[in-house]
Amino acid sequence: MGRLGETDEETMTDTRQLESLTASGWVGTTSIPGLLSFTTKFESVVQQVQALLTALDPSGTSGPSWYASVIPRDDIVRGEYAAPFPQLLGSVHSMRQAPNDSEAGVGSAPVGELEESDVVLAPTLCYHIYPHLAGVRIEEPHYFDLAGQCYRHEATSEYGRFRSFRIREFVAIGTPELAHEWRDGWIERGEQLFNRLGVKVSVQQATDPFFGPGDRFKRASQLQRSLKYEFVAPVYDGDPGTALASANRHNDHLCGRFAIQLAGGDRAHSSCVGFGLERIVSALIQAHGPALENWPELA
Amino acid sequence: MGRLGETDEETMTDTRQLESLTASGWVGTTSIPGLLSFTTKFESVVQQVQALLTALDPSGTSGPSWYASVIPRDDIVRGEYAAPFPQLLGSVHSMRQAPNDSEAGVGSAPVGELEESDVVLAPTLCYHIYPHLAGVRIEEPHYFDLAGQCYRHEATSEYGRFRSFRIREFVAIGTPELAHEWRDGWIERGEQLFNRLGVKVSVQQATDPFFGPGDRFKRASQLQRSLKYEFVAPVYDGDPGTALASANRHNDHLCGRFAIQLAGGDRAHSSCVGFGLERIVSALIQAHGPALENWPELA
Numbered sequence: 001m002g003r004l005g006e007t008d009e010e011t012m013t014d015t016r017q018l019e020s021l022t023a024s025g026w027v028g029t030t031s032i033p034g035l036l037s038f039t040t041k042f043e044s045v046v047q048q049v050q051a052l053l054t055a056l057d058p059s060g061t062s063g064p065s066w067y068a069s070v071i072p073r074d075d076i077v078r079g080e081y082a083a084p085f086p087q088l089l090g091s092v093h094s095m096r097q098a099p100n101d102s103e104a105g106v107g108s109a110p111v112g113e114l115e116e117s118d119v120v121l122a123p124t125l126c127y128h129i130y131p132h133l134a135g136v137r138i139e140e141p142h143y144f145d146l147a148g149q150c151y152r153h154e155a156t157s158e159y160g161r162f163r164s165f166r167i168r169e170f171v172a173i174g175t176p177e178l179a180h181e182w183r184d185g186w187i188e189r190g191e192q193l194f195n196r197l198g199v200k201v202s203v204q205q206a207t208d209p210f211f212g213p214g215d216r217f218k219r220a221s222q223l224q225r226s227l228k229y230e231f232v233a234p235v236y237d238g239d240p241g242t243a244l245a246s247a248n249r250h251n252d253h254l255c256g257r258f259a260i261q262l263a264g265g266d267r268a269h270s271s272c273v274g275f276g277l278e279r280i281v282s283a284l285i286q287a288h289g290p291a292l293e294n295w296p297e298l299a
Numbered sequence: 300m301g302r303l304g305e306t307d308e309e310t311m312t313d314t315r316q317l318e319s320l321t322a323s324g325w326v327g328t329t330s331i332p333g334l335l336s337f338t339t340k341f342e343s344v345v346q347q348v349q350a351l352l353t354a355l356d357p358s359g360t361s362g363p364s365w366y367a368s369v370i371p372r373d374d375i376v377r378g379e380y381a382a383p384f385p386q387l388l389g390s391v392h393s394m395r396q397a398p399n400d401s402e403a404g405v406g407s408a409p410v411g412e413l414e415e416s417d418v419v420l421a422p423t424l425c426y427h428i429y430p431h432l433a434g435v436r437i438e439e440p441h442y443f444d445l446a447g448q449c450y451r452h453e454a455t456s457e458y459g460r461f462r463s464f465r466i467r468e469f470v471a472i473g474t475p476e477l478a479h480e481w482r483d484g485w486i487e488r489g490e491q492l493f494n495r496l497g498v499k500v501s502v503q504q505a506t507d508p509f510f511g512p513g514d515r516f517k518r519a520s521q522l523q524r525s526l527k528y529e530f531v532a533p534v535y536d537g538d539p540g541t542a543l544a545s546a547n548r549h550n551d552h553l554c555g556r557f558a559i560q561l562a563g564g565d566r567a568h569s570s571c572v573g574f575g576l577e578r579i580v581s582a583l584i585q586a587h588g589p590a591l592e593n594w595p596e597l598a
Contacts, residue, residue, distance in 0.1 A: 028364065031371045031430060032417060040362040040444075063339040065327065068463035069368045069420075069448045070389075072330050090369075091413050092389045092420065094452040114390050114415075117452060118331060119462075121368075121391065121420075131330060145339075149368045149448040153393040153416060163418075164367035 017159045017236035024290035034157030035164060038278060041292060045281045046166070048298050050147070052196075053168050053275060056189050057145060064147035064168060067128045070119035079127045079257055082120075088152040090121035121151035125169040126272045130258040133173065137261045138268055141174030160235040160242040162278050169274040175262060179249060179269035186247045186273040190231050194244070198296055199283045201231040201244065227251070235282040244280050247273040316458045316535035320581075323589035333456030334463060337577060340591060344580045345465070347597050349446070351495075352467050352574060355488050356444060363446035363467060366427045369418035378426045378556055381419075387451040389420035420450035424468040425571045429557040432472065436560045437567055440473030440481075446576075459534040459541040461577055468573040474561060475568045478548060482570035485546045489530050489572065493543070497595055498582045500530040500543065526550070534581040543579050546572040 021027045028037040038046070054063050070092060076082055082089050093114040122128070125146040133142065146169045154161050172182040187203060194201040206228045227249045232241040252267035260268045288295040320326045327336040337345070353362050369391060375381060381388050392413040421427070424445040432441065445468045453460050471481040486502060493500040505527045526549075529542040551566040559567045587594040 028431070030367070030427070031373065035367050035369065035371070035418070037367065037427065038365045040360070040364055043362060043365055046365075061339070063342060065339055066337045066342055066345075068329070068334050068336065070334065070450060070463050072334070074330065087394045090391045090393055090416070090418075092450075092452075093392045093413075093415075094389055095386045114392075116392075116413075117389065119334070119389075128329070128336065132327070151369060151391075153391075164369050 020290065021159075021285065026285060026290065032163070034154055034161055036162060036278075038281075042278075042281055045284060045292070045298075046277050049197075049275075049277060049280050050168060052193060052298065054145075056193055057170055058185065058189075059143035059145065059170075061143075061145040064145045067122070067125055067146050067148035069122055069149040069151070071122045071127050072131070073116075073118050073120050075127055075131045076120050076123075079130060079254060081123060081127060085123065087155070088123055090123075090151045090153050092117045092119045092121060122148060123152055124150055124274060125167050126171050126254075126270075126274075129171050129173075130254055130260065130270075133260045134258040135260075137263055137265070138173065139263050141172060141178050143173075144169075144171040146171070158236075158239075160239065160279055160282055165279070166277040167274050168277055169272055171270060171272045173255065173260060173268050173270045176251070176269045179251075179271040183247050183249050183271035183273070186271075187229055190245055190247060190273065194231060194233070197280075197284060197287075197298055199233050199244070199280075199287045201233045201283075202241065204230050204232050204241075206230045206243070206246065225249075225251075233283045233286070235279060235286050237286075239286075242279055242283070243276070244283050245273065245275040247271070319589065320458075320584065325584060325589065331462070333453055333460055335461060335577075337580075341577075341580055344583060344591070344597075345576050348496075348574075348576060348579050348583075349467060351492060351597065353444075355492055356469055357484065357488075358442035358444065358469075360442075360444040363444045366421070366424055366445055366447035368421055368448040368450070370421045370426050371430070372415075372417055372419050374426055374430045375419050375422075378429060378553060380422060380426060384422065386454065387422055389422075389450045389452050391416045391418045391420060421447060422451055423449055423573060424466050425470050425553075425569075425573075428470050428472075429553055429559065429569075432559045433557040434559075436562055436564070437472065438562050440471060440477050442472075443468075443470040445470070457535075457538075459538065459578055459581055461575075464578070465576040466573050467576055468571055470569065470571045472554065472559060472567050472569045475550070478550075478568035478570040482546050482548050482572065485570075485572040486528055489544055489546060493530060493532070496579075496583060496586075496597055498532050498543070498579075498586045500532045500582075501540065503529050503531050503540075505529045505542070505545065524548075524550075532582045532585070534578060534585050536585075538585075541578055541582070542575070543582050544572065544574040546570070 022029060025039055026042050054061055094117045095114060125148050129144050150167050151164050154163055172179055205226060229247045230243040231245040232243055235242045250270045252269050254270050255268040262268050324338055325341050353360055393416045394413060424447050428443050449466050450463050453462055471478055504525060528546045530544040531540040531542055534541045549569045551568050553569050554567040561567050
């Protein structure tokens with residue numbers, strides 16, 4: 001399945017891209033479009049991009065912490081992710097567990113049908129962070145460097161719209177000024193990075209569908225307040241543009257949800273910048289061609 | 300929640316281990332026991348273990364391919380994973396998607412309730428492999444080197460029983476003799492690896508709860524046929540032993556399910572060896588102490 005409402009020609013472009021990347025040893029396919037594996041060669045570039053991001057972060061990180069691919073359901077509910085994006089969320093269901101049958105010595109036996117478990121698939125990483133500071137008054141800015149496997153139940157599967165993918169994400173929590181300036185600094189650093197990588201990006205203001213269909217007023221307001229910028233570049237021939245990364249101000253929304261305060265008692269503010277690792281490598285392949293040996297140095 | 304049926308003392312041991320590893324900067328916790336994050340320091344050791352495994356593999360791999368954290372449901376059903384292990388499987392449920400509301404320009408709208416999606420969380424990695432060879436007559440042995448994020452809905456959460464974790468897995472598919480000898484070679488290579496790492500492992504025959512509680516006959520048969528060996532070592536003080544890795548013969552079971560044949564028309568045989576990366580690093584911390592700077596060289 002390609003992009004809904006697309007023309008036959010667009011479907012063929014996607015299919016050709018996937019066939020080309022498979023033939024040149026970059027990705028593997030599954031029976032589900034949008035669900036791919038990434039070869040050793042692809043992974044070698046992921047590692048290089050990770051190292052460049054580590055060097056770029058101003059907090060002096062020595063590299064990311066690795067987070068689980070699932071998040072406690074309570075944390076996603078508290079952060080209100082599911083309200084604006086219900087259709088993207090993968091909910092984990094499982095069988096209820098009975099106490100061990102220790103006589104048989106074979107672990108737990110299932111009881112009954114599948115039911116909603118206590119976790120959902122991580123749609124992005126920063127929801128892992130806020131619970132750690134919930135109810136805390138912070139005395140100084142907090143910076144985080146995260147990596148992990150995410151999942152979004154995407155409706156379309158044009159190349160680049162991966163269902164299961166990795167994000168590298170940086171988060172800052174502090175005063176309104178700090179969160180704002182840190183985010184704007186990452187817009188500059190992001191542009192530097194993509195220039196250095198030889199990937200021509202367009203930096204675009206964007207809206208999340210935060211408010212459901214039809215609420216034009218709130219989307220217009222989000223644009224006016226410049227909350228979200230995306231780094232957009234093609235990842236296949238004819239791609240109108242895929243977001244490789246985004247730099248976002250949450251203002252006090254998430255800190256409010258998790259009761260994170262500044263020393264004086266005001267709500268803290270947060271910002272995050274997320275890099276889609278598979279999309280960045282895909283943009284590099286699109287920019288420099290499928291022959292890795294012909295690429296310029298990325299460092 | 301600790302191991303079901305455990306004593307208070309055992310619960311305290313687990314809690315102390317987690318507190319110690321958090322304090323010494325190795326792991327982070329969530330509100331759900333058994334769901335952890337792994338710090339930059341932890342990740343640096345994961346990378347070293349990965350490199351040692353790459354060097355150990357006899358197929359000449361240059362490193363693993365990275366696989367999705369979810370697997371097509373049809374492939375898990377065809378491989379019959381869910382029959383013996385229904386209680387461990389995380390099933391992904393999602394909202395059905397409506398066609399884009401292109402006028403509103405906000406992507407897809409949800410329709411109705413959560414329903415079973417086309418994917419499940421990967422409980423292990425080798426189920427990613429068989430569909431690629433389904434219906435194929437193979438002319439020569441096939442070898443695979445995989446890494447990825449897995450999930451098991453574990454009933455207990457003693458330290459080491461991670462719900463979300465990474466596996467490095469090698470798979471061989473070929474004649475019965477090849478699959479058998481390759482697996483036995485990995486038992487030797489695994490012992491060499493753990494010796495070199497300074498982790499005292501016990502290599503134990505094991506049974507999967509493949510046949511449900513109470514079917515002692517089939518478990519005894521599995522033992523007699525030596526299908527499964529585990530590398531077992533403590534990952535916390537007082538740990539009776541945690542499986543860090545396993546080396547398994549599937550005989551023709553999985554190749555039969557996926558109709559993978561040898562050139563002559565007989566069913567191919569398969570074996571796999573899986574290394575639990577977070578468990579191996581945990582065993583290293585248990586063996587060498589929490590101060591990484593005091594560890595011996597791992598290479």
